[in-house]
Amino acid sequence: MSRRNENTGFRCLNCDARxxxxxxxxxxxxxxxxxxxxxxxxxxxxxxxxxxxLMDPVGWRHKTGKDWQIEFECRDCGTRSVNRVARGMTQPDDLLLLTHL
Ligand SMILES: [Zn+2]
Ligand SMILES: [Zn+2]
Known part of the structure; x- marks a missing residue:
């Protein structure tokens, strides 16, 4: 994998979606x-x-004036990070999944 491919899409390790x-x-x-x-x-x-x-979603939050964020935890090392929810575009995040966290 080249470091230039950062925003060109990927194949999901978990569900194999493109x-x-x-x-x-x-x-x-x-x-x-x-x-x-x-x-x-x-x-x-x-x-x-x-x-x-692989990082599993472990929670989500919504800050006033900002978009929703999903919190992830790494299965291998336990590191946590947050990423903004993607919506209103091609392949928006399945927000219903968040309600089950
Ligand atoms: Zn997936
Ligand atoms: Zn890790």
Whole structure:
């Protein structure tokens, strides 16, 4: 994998869905269908983590004036990170899944 492929989409490790890149200029690191992410970033988009583990959604929050955020926890090393919810575009996140967390 080249470091240049950061916003060109990916295949989900968990459900094997083909995930397309965001069309609004944002950065997506999680699957919209099962909401699993991959532990490849220290900061969103930097690809600086060596872990590569699957990250499960463990919670979500909504801050006034900001969009929803999903919190993820890595299965391999337990690192937690948050990512903005993707919606109003191609392949929006399945927000119903969040209500089951
Ligand atoms: Zn998936
Ligand atoms: Zn990890």
């Amino acid at each position: 995930v397309v890149a965001l069309t609004n200029g944002g950065y997506r690191n999680h699957c919209p269908f099962c909401l699993r992410s991959r532990h490849v970033d220290i900061r969103p988009g930097d690809r600086a983590a060596d872990c590569g583990g």
